[in-house]
Amino acid sequence: MKKEINRRKFLKTAAAGSAFCLGGSRILTFGSNQMDSRFVHLINKKSNVSVGKIYMANPGGLWPKPNLDLDEEVRRYDVELAKLKNDLSDIDFVVNELITAPEQFAKIKEKLRDVEGILVIHLSNSVRPILNEILSVRKPTVVFAVPYSGHDWAQFGSMRNQEQGALMECLLTTDYKELAVAVRPFRAIHHLKKAKILNVTTRKLSTDYVNNIKEKFGTEIKAIGRQRMLDAYDSIDNDKAEKETNSLISDAVAVIEPSREEIFKSCKLALAFQKVMEEEDANLITVDCYGSMYRNLPAFPCIGFNRLNNMGLGGVCESDLRSSMTHLIFQGLVGRPGFVNDPTMDVSKNSIILAHCLGTTKMDGPDKEASPYKIRTIMERQEGAVIQAKMRIGQKVTQAILVGSDLILYFTGEIIDTPVSLEHDRGCRTKITVRLDGDAEKLWKSWSSGLHRVTCYGDLIKDLERFCRFKGIKLVNEA
Secondary structure, three states, rough: OOOOEHHHHHHHOOOOOOOOOOOOOOOOOOOOOOOOOOOOOOOOOOOEEEEEEEOOOOOOOOOOOOOHHHHHHHHHHHHHHHHHHOOOOOHHHEEEEEEEHHHHHHHHHHHHHOOOEEEEEEEOOOOOOHHHHHHOOOEEEEEOOOOOOOHHHHHHHHHHOOOHHOOOOOOOEOOOHHHHHHHHHHHHHHHHHOOOOEEOOOOOOOOHHHHHHHHHOOOOEEEOOHHHHHHHHHHHOHHHHHHHHHHHHHHHHHEOOOHHHHHHHHHHHHHHHHHHHHHHHHHHHHHEOOOOOOOOOOOOOHOOOOOOHHHOOOOOOOOHHHHHHHHHHHHHHHHOOOOEEEEEEEHEEEEEEEEEOOOOOOOOOOOOOOOOEEEEEEEEEEEEEEEEOOOOOOOOEEEEEEEEEEEEEEEEEEEEOOOOOOOOOOOOOEEEEEOOOHHHHHHHHOOOOOOEEEEEOOHHHHHHHHHHHHHHHEEEEOO
């Protein structure tokens, strides 16, 4: 067993001839949000999400009460929405209207032409004719209704099953925070439409796949050659790479196998990733690290991927475009990164172990605290430098993969173990054991569509259901 090296001792003894700012303020903390202005929380923000907000009411309705003050109802919702300003900071309500009769809808119909979705707030009884008009524009629509809004909710289920209601979802709740949840699928749709994936590879991309993804979601996929990355790497200032290296090492619990030189090269490559992504205005980068780029770049990309994931962007290994798209979906829905993993089963505990050497320390999102981590080698290669992250026991998680453009497979569970100790030297560096909400026997017997799955913190079934409904995607629980 290799002995853990104290990070301070490592810095002091391994950096002979290099200058480090151990005591001063850091210009740039590794994986922080203090980046170029285009690299902002949640998504690489090219534009805000356009949403229509419509209050619908029937002045003659008797529920929730006669003589309901509709203007006061709207003001009450304005107060609740103001409380959610941080969660809605990227949402532009380009339409904000109270509609009390179906014929009034004509004056705002054209304004809804370019919105990503419509948030409908149900205020009183007998509003179905208004809702029918709203649904006629064929935009993803979420109806928000608190109890006593009216009896129309009893028709919502059947309306969803009709052709006109195919793009309709509902939130029937007293929790006004769900107003922010209501716009999540609109954000994900917008995010994918504006997103760009870079694939560092010399292999030819599947034209059918690239075109299908572009047509379905608007997401662009572009191949980047080896020389482009090498040129970007060579252009990175060594002093900046030194600062990144120093920050990464000093924040680690321990550095175990990798040399400081290996970590430095990984950090310099991380900065090169950012440079190319800025030049291409991209959201995510994936590298053919076990294929055409294996030992053809100055370092393995894993540390660079962790850095991008911590920034609210995306780094995905092995030129895995399906996992890249799944990462973008999760990121658009909840602003959290995905953990791409290689699963292995433990039916005796109704669990699955999800492992990969690419660990991400900010699984809660770029503006949240980072988890503890060690710096290790890639387990099966015994080379390179990776982040071994320790995730949170007791955390609910959702695993998914987008297959093609019309199917998402998923399962959910709870993290019950994080076997990352030196004594546990099997499998990849970052590991979580997830006790399934479903049946482990059913999961392995029905497993298909490759090995990788993407894990995201939270039970995201409802978010996925709304997104899939609006995008015409079949959602299947594997377990």
